[in-house]
Structures are given as C-alpha cells and as structure tokens.
Amino acid sequence: MDQFFHRMGDGSAVQMTAKQIMADLVEGSEDAADRGKIPPLAKEEYDYLLDIFCSPHKFISVEPGREVILTYDAATLKIRRVGVHVDRIQALQIYEKIMGADTMELAHVDYSYKPVKPIATFEQPILEQALLATHIPLFYGAQPNLGLYSQPDGPFPNPSELMPMGKIKEAQESYEAALEDLVKDIVFVGSLMYESGADGINLDTAGAAGDADFLATLIATEKLKAKYPDICIEIGMAGEFVLGMHSQLTYKGERLAGMYAHQQVKMAEAAGATIFGPVSNTNTSKSAAWNLARAITFMKACGEIANIPIHPNMGMGVGGVTVNDQPPVDVVSRSSAAMTTLCRLDGL
Amino acid sequence: MADLNTITQALIAGDKDQVTGLVQKAVDENVAANKILNEGLIKGMDIVGDRMQEGDMFIPEVLMSARAMSAAVAILKPLLGEDESVVTGKVVIGTAKGDMHDIGKNLVSMMLESAGFEIIDLGVDVAPEQFVQAVKDHQAQIVGLSALLTTTMPMMQTTIDALKQSGVREQVKVLIGGAPVNQEFADKIGADGYAPDAGSASKLAKQIMS
The missing domain is CATH 1.10.1240.10 (Methionine synthase domain)
Incomplete structure (x- = not known):
C-alpha cells in the first residue's frame, strides 16, 4: 500500500497510508464533535482533506477567487524574535510591502495591557508614525493577561495559592476584583490608541487566564464600543476552550467556563466585537490529519453561527498547524487551504 | 422525611x-x-x-x-x-521525584477521598524508595503517580521498577496522571492505568477495587 509523507502534531515526519490518514481525519473530527457537541465533518469534506494530505505537492492553495484576508498579531515582535533587527515600523512595512499582509498590529514587547498603561503616551507617537508609514489597516494590540494582576505580579491575592488552601470563595473574589482593574487598563490604553488614529484595537489571547480573563475582555469591549461606536475591536482567543478558573462567571446570562469557539463568538458579538479570532489547539502526539480535521470541525461550527467576521488563528500549535518554531510550509499551506475551503470565514 | x-x-x-x-x-x-x-x-x-x-x-x-x-x-x-467503613481502599499518592507541581495530584486526592479511599499523601518530589516504604507501611492497594514535566516522566518508570525490586509490585496497582503522560506511556512503563483528570482517576480507582 502507498505510503504518504505526513507529520505528527510536533512536526516530526512520518509515513502513513491513505487508510490511516482517513481514520485519523474521522477520529479528529469526532473528537471535536464530541467535545463541542457540534456536527462532525461530512464525507466530501473528509475526501477533500484526504486528497490534500495525499498530494505530492509541497504547497497547497485555494482556487482563484477564494483567497482571504491575512492578518497578523504581534508581528512587530515576531520579526525581531527570529533575529531580523529592524524597528517596529520597519517590521510593519516588511509585512505589508514584502509579505502582503492585509492588516497588521503594532505591539509593545511586553504585550499586555497592564505594562503598556504607564508607557501608553510613548506608544502613541510610534503608532502615529506607523500609521503614516503604512497603508493597510493598523491595529494596536496586547493581551488582557489577567495573571499580571495577582501576587507577586499584581495587587490581588493569588487564586492559585488560595484554592489549594481551600479558600475557594476568596479565590473567586480575587478574580472578580482583578478583572475590574484589567477592564480599566484595556479601556485606558484602547482609548488612547484609538484617539491616536489606530484602525482597530486587538485583544489578543483572550481567556488565557480562564473565564475571568475572557469576561474582562468582553466588558472592556463593551465599554470601548459604548465610548467610540465606530471603533473596530478584534478579540482573538488564547485557546479553544474557556477554562473555568473561577467557574461561575457569566456574561449576558451565559456561563463562560467551558465555552468552545461557536459559543465564544456569540459572546464576542454581544459585547460589540468587530472581528473574532477563534482557536483550535494542536495535539502534538496526534497526526496533522487528526489535528486539522478537528480544527476544521470547530472552526466550521463557529463560522456557521457567526454574525461577525471570523479570522481563525493559524500558526504554531493552532488551526491544525504543527508545533514548530518555524512551521513547515507543507502543513501551513494545507491547513490554511483547507480552513479557507471548508469553513465560512473572512480571514486567517 | x-x-x-x-x-x-x-x-x-x-x-x-x-x-x-x-x-x-x-x-x-x-x-x-x-x-x-x-x-x-x-x-x-x-x-x-x-x-x-x-x-x-x-x-x-x-x-x-x-x-x-x-x-x-x-x-x-x-x-x-x-x-460499613467508608474506606474503599488505601492509596499512596505523590508527584514523581523532581516534580514540584501538585495541583492535579491534590485534586485527585480529594476526589479519591470523597469516593471513600484512605489517602497517604507523600507530597511532592517523592523518591521511589519513599513510595516503596509507604506501600509497605500502609499495605496500600493503589499507588498514584503524578508528573507535570516531561523531565520527571522517566521517574515514574524508576518508581515502578523500585516497587518491582522490593517485591511489592504485585500487591499494588499503579495509576499515573499528569499533562505530559497518556495511556501509551502508561502501557510502555508498565503502569496499570492512566487517568486524564481527577474524575476519571476516581472512577478508575473504584473499578480496580471492585
């Protein structure tokens, strides 16, 4: 039986038969369907995925006319991280003029709203210069990062220390107090950047510290939208699932803990977000086929229910892409092409 | 009523x-x-x-x-x-040698205790010989091993080997858990079971004792 080049979720190369790939596609999709209580993929979708995984071509793309917007978060940091020593404005220009990015984000290396707050007035002139030096829509963005508000990094008692001591109520109260400060910081920084001309505000890796982190993101979005009705806000998630670190927080009557992408997007819509970036995480011990079928099952359900544009996260460890510092082009192109072909989405 | x-x-x-x-x-x-x-x-x-x-x-x-x-x-x-004792069985539990991460282990302990098990919690960074001694001292039926780090996973194998060498391996079932481990790893090191979360660990322990 023919063997095809394939990869595991950690990027390692393996040989698999078409039968093995198909079995993994079905298993991956069914895992998502089971967790999210959403439909698995249909036969023709499995067949399409099998075709691209069995294709001998290194690079896979979409049919002309099916291209979507490519947008990047934290890219001003990523280009320096790989050793290209340019400043942030030059980084934005490289992405726009050389790499064809459709939207970009200016970000500070600390990449969280709390540390940006005291230097926000230093960030404003850089944003203003960046806006003059680029043509594409330019976001200012950072992470909500609620973890920075508990001791030793912040003023509030650390819930992860309180919980093992049996102080559950106190841990929950600490999350509730911390999220109020986080909301203030996001609104403060977001307002300054919007007033400096940012085309949008990005709240990246929302929910990283669990349901309280996600709730703060939603409330901050609501407040910014009330203050500036025309503001564009993108909420990009940290992971596929909202962790119940507090566990009992609700937004618009819905419990946030345990929500998957198709439920999260409804919350983002209700808060007034303009774009939503859903996530599906990669399992390194499963094959690329398993991961991609699973990611598409989640993203498809999200896209079908969304009333705002969605830009699924595609990159190292998300969207079916393997966990490599430099994700291989075979996997990135297959995942991107499949996501764009099979899901109702507006960008990646 | x-x-x-x-x-x-x-x-x-x-x-x-x-x-x-x-x-x-x-x-x-x-x-x-x-x-x-x-x-x-x-x-x-x-x-x-x-x-x-x-x-x-x-x-x-x-x-x-x-x-x-x-x-x-x-x-x-x-x-x-x-x-009518509430004690379903005795479990010796701890994190593998070198591993200081105990949130998952503590949660499993609580779930097992709630299910009626007597817990002998050895804490974190537990050496294989400490597990062996505790099994002997308490006549435990289950050993629970937890690891969060890939670097401490091999200590699970070392602990199982130590149980074998001391002659108590046959009297206990070894259950493992933690973020980097899975059923495949459990099979590879000769553990008796793997649980992905505290709820499953409690179920598995009860199955073993039934």
Whole structure:
C-alpha cells in the first residue's frame, strides 16, 4: 500500500497510508464533535482533506477567487524574535510591502495591557508614525493577561495559592476584583490608541487566564464600543476552550467556563466585537490529519453561527498547524487551504 | 422525611452548609448512615466526577463539592459500623521525584477521598524508595503517580521498577496522571492505568477495587 509523507502534531515526519490518514481525519473530527457537541465533518469534506494530505505537492492553495484576508498579531515582535533587527515600523512595512499582509498590529514587547498603561503616551507617537508609514489597516494590540494582576505580579491575592488552601470563595473574589482593574487598563490604553488614529484595537489571547480573563475582555469591549461606536475591536482567543478558573462567571446570562469557539463568538458579538479570532489547539502526539480535521470541525461550527467576521488563528500549535518554531510550509499551506475551503470565514 | 436526592444536588452545588444540614437532618430522622453515604453523597461525587470529565464542572466547583463531602463524611463516620467503613481502599499518592507541581495530584486526592479511599499523601518530589516504604507501611492497594514535566516522566518508570525490586509490585496497582503522560506511556512503563483528570482517576480507582 502507498505510503504518504505526513507529520505528527510536533512536526516530526512520518509515513502513513491513505487508510490511516482517513481514520485519523474521522477520529479528529469526532473528537471535536464530541467535545463541542457540534456536527462532525461530512464525507466530501473528509475526501477533500484526504486528497490534500495525499498530494505530492509541497504547497497547497485555494482556487482563484477564494483567497482571504491575512492578518497578523504581534508581528512587530515576531520579526525581531527570529533575529531580523529592524524597528517596529520597519517590521510593519516588511509585512505589508514584502509579505502582503492585509492588516497588521503594532505591539509593545511586553504585550499586555497592564505594562503598556504607564508607557501608553510613548506608544502613541510610534503608532502615529506607523500609521503614516503604512497603508493597510493598523491595529494596536496586547493581551488582557489577567495573571499580571495577582501576587507577586499584581495587587490581588493569588487564586492559585488560595484554592489549594481551600479558600475557594476568596479565590473567586480575587478574580472578580482583578478583572475590574484589567477592564480599566484595556479601556485606558484602547482609548488612547484609538484617539491616536489606530484602525482597530486587538485583544489578543483572550481567556488565557480562564473565564475571568475572557469576561474582562468582553466588558472592556463593551465599554470601548459604548465610548467610540465606530471603533473596530478584534478579540482573538488564547485557546479553544474557556477554562473555568473561577467557574461561575457569566456574561449576558451565559456561563463562560467551558465555552468552545461557536459559543465564544456569540459572546464576542454581544459585547460589540468587530472581528473574532477563534482557536483550535494542536495535539502534538496526534497526526496533522487528526489535528486539522478537528480544527476544521470547530472552526466550521463557529463560522456557521457567526454574525461577525471570523479570522481563525493559524500558526504554531493552532488551526491544525504543527508545533514548530518555524512551521513547515507543507502543513501551513494545507491547513490554511483547507480552513479557507471548508469553513465560512473572512480571514486567517 | 429526608430526601437523599436533595443531598446529592446540594453536594453537586458545593453548598457545604446545606449538605451538612441535610445530612444531620437525615441522621436525626434515623436514616441509616450507609444509606446517606451511598445513595446521597457518593452518588453526588460520582456525578461531580462525570461532569468534570465532560468539561461541565471545573476545579473550584469540584473543590467546593469535595469540601462539602468531607464535612458530611465527618458527621457520618462515628455512625458507621465496622463493616460499613467508608474506606474503599488505601492509596499512596505523590508527584514523581523532581516534580514540584501538585495541583492535579491534590485534586485527585480529594476526589479519591470523597469516593471513600484512605489517602497517604507523600507530597511532592517523592523518591521511589519513599513510595516503596509507604506501600509497605500502609499495605496500600493503589499507588498514584503524578508528573507535570516531561523531565520527571522517566521517574515514574524508576518508581515502578523500585516497587518491582522490593517485591511489592504485585500487591499494588499503579495509576499515573499528569499533562505530559497518556495511556501509551502508561502501557510502555508498565503502569496499570492512566487517568486524564481527577474524575476519571476516581472512577478508575473504584473499578480496580471492585
């Protein structure tokens, strides 16, 4: 039986038969369907995925006319991280003029709203210069990062220390107090950047510290939208699932803990977000086929229910892409092409 | 008349005061302690375990239910006869040598305790010989090993080897858990079981003892 080049979720190369790939596609999709209580993929979708995984071509793309917007978060940091020593404005220009990015984000290396707050007035002139030096829509963005508000990094008692001591109520109260400060910081920084001309505000890796982190993101979005009705806000998630670190927080009557992408997007819509970036995480011990079928099952359900544009996260460890510092082009192109072909989405 | 289903629901809600109040009321109404335990409390913790496994309940809620369970068991313990002991089995538990991460291990301990197991918690960074000694000292039936780091996973194998070399491997079942491990790894190192979360660990331990 023919063997095809394939990869595991950690990027390692393996040989698999078409039968093995198909079995993994079905298993991956069914895992998502089971967790999210959403439909698995249909036969023709499995067949399409099998075709691209069995294709001998290194690079896979979409049919002309099916291209979507490519947008990047934290890219001003990523280009320096790989050793290209340019400043942030030059980084934005490289992405726009050389790499064809459709939207970009200016970000500070600390990449969280709390540390940006005291230097926000230093960030404003850089944003203003960046806006003059680029043509594409330019976001200012950072992470909500609620973890920075508990001791030793912040003023509030650390819930992860309180919980093992049996102080559950106190841990929950600490999350509730911390999220109020986080909301203030996001609104403060977001307002300054919007007033400096940012085309949008990005709240990246929302929910990283669990349901309280996600709730703060939603409330901050609501407040910014009330203050500036025309503001564009993108909420990009940290992971596929909202962790119940507090566990009992609700937004618009819905419990946030345990929500998957198709439920999260409804919350983002209700808060007034303009774009939503859903996530599906990669399992390194499963094959690329398993991961991609699973990611598409989640993203498809999200896209079908969304009333705002969605830009699924595609990159190292998300969207079916393997966990490599430099994700291989075979996997990135297959995942991107499949996501764009099979899901109702507006960008990646 | 005491309603055991109400106890179950209060336990799932993690309402310690309500659970202890209802359990005391049931005791006052002469409902047998083992009936309250099995049909009210353990039934509730089974549902908590299932919901945790399904992603419908989370750590803070599980902790609240476990705390309510402990308080209720404290009321019932003096009333249970020798043959109605709440002890399902003895578990020696700890994190593998070199691993200081104990949140998952503590949660598993709580779930097992709520399911009626006696827990001998050796804490974190536990050497293989400490596991061996504890198994001998307490005549445990289960050893629970937890690791969060890929670098401490090999110590699980070393611990199992130490149990073999000391001649106690046959008397215990070894269950492993933690973020980097899976069923495949459990099979590879010769563990008897793997549980991905605290709810599953409790179920698995009960299966082993049944």
